[in-house]
Amino acid sequence: MSRKLLLKNAHIEGIETYEVYRKNGGYASTEKALKMTPEKIVEEVQKSGLRGRGGAGFPTGMKWSFLAKPDGIPRYLVVNADESEPGTFKDRFLMEKIPHLLIEGMINSCFALGANVGHIFIRGEYMWIVDILEKAIAEAKSNGWLGKNILKSGYDCEIYVTPGAGAYICGEETALLEALEGKRGNPRNKPPFPAVKGLYQCPTVVNNVETIAAVVPIIELGGEEYAKIGIGKSTGTKLISASGNINKPGIYEIELGMKMEEFIYSDEWLGGIPKGKRMKACIPGGSSMPILPNYLVTKTANGEDRLFSYEGLNDGGFESGTMLGSGGFMLYDEDQCIVRNTWNFSRFYHHESCGQCSPCREGTGWLEKVLHKIENGHGTMSDIDLLWDIQKSIDGNTICPLGEAAAWPVAAALRHFRDEFEWHVKNPQLCMSQNFGMHTYADARPIKVAQA
């Protein structure tokens, strides 16, 4: 039985209200935090080993320790609630269902960072959650958890919610800061990093919703106890948004380090694949992370059990592994077309590129066009090599990681499913869609996938 820290009370009716949340132990961590020193809280977060849950997995305590020392100018905490990575919908659930958990985590974190203002930047498509958060903030304020002199500690804190306008790039932390300042959401060149010059050029920490929510159990349990949950450098629990060809799609909280086999096939978790079909591929970390072919999902290239953790998923590097990313788990059964899926992702990244750097602006467009050509039966063998060259020219040559997010899925699809791209080139008549482009290849194509 896996331990729950964030969703342990999610099933309680009315938990989104202050009254029920407080009755079930809510804000106890803030009572504790305000009696600690800010430095001690940062130390506990460092000890906990918590890593950012927004995608990059950067150690949170270390990020907090980089914040420029107080020198009379404001410092900010900015919560990244932009959540636009295809396949990722966990922050939505957390904010919708347990909004006070995020607010409690924010008060603790603002206090630790010496910030008197916390911002939540939320994707524009989550407008109804803006109302939920604002209601929860008002409840917290009227009960003395926000505003001036919280719990007579002498500490003041306010939280504001700002919706974006529906651009994926505003999830990149510096584009987010630009957008929060009311400008076009273009990523900034780094350095300087937000910890030195962030919001309004002031020291700023940007963290994901789930990361900040995890500060609540860290303060409750203490950093050392938290670090005992999970495995190795993958401590604690992680929210997984599970979708695709699985029996039980939804949001799950796993203890990091569980076996992928158990997560996919046991009835307690995803309950396997519908209609007895076979798994073809899986992306455990969201659309920008490399896809794994079936034989590398539950086992590593060395034949060991694949573990659901930062290190476990990366076992084998990009040759035979992937990354945990945001935990946007997507499973594909034997009927799904990898070329079509890759084209669909490329279409998204092309649409979302901010256009500042040419490898990303032009490259994502080329990827989309060439993939569309192959998918529709007009591709040549040299187009497959061209795809490889385009993704390589993007990777590592851009201002922000959206370039890699566009390149990695293409590279992994080519690495593991080249035979399927070749099949499209050799069978153009079968590519031309009946059903408006929605085709499956269960009969025509083997499930066998190419070895790297």
Ligand SMILES: Cc1cc2nc3c(=O)[nH]c(=O)nc-3n(C[C@H](O)[C@H](O)[C@H](O)COP(=O)(O)O)c2cc1C
């Ligand atoms: C194109 C792009 C989109 C991103 N979208 C999000 C997002 O929606 N939510 C998020 O927390 N991080 C997102 N990130 C990562 C952020 O830049 C940043 O690393 C993260 O918010 C830091 O928080 P963490 O350390 O708690 O994970 C995105 C990055 C890129 C390059």
Ligand code: SF4
């Ligand atoms: S990589 Fe793409 S999204 Fe990022 S700054 Fe460059 S053009 Fe914009």
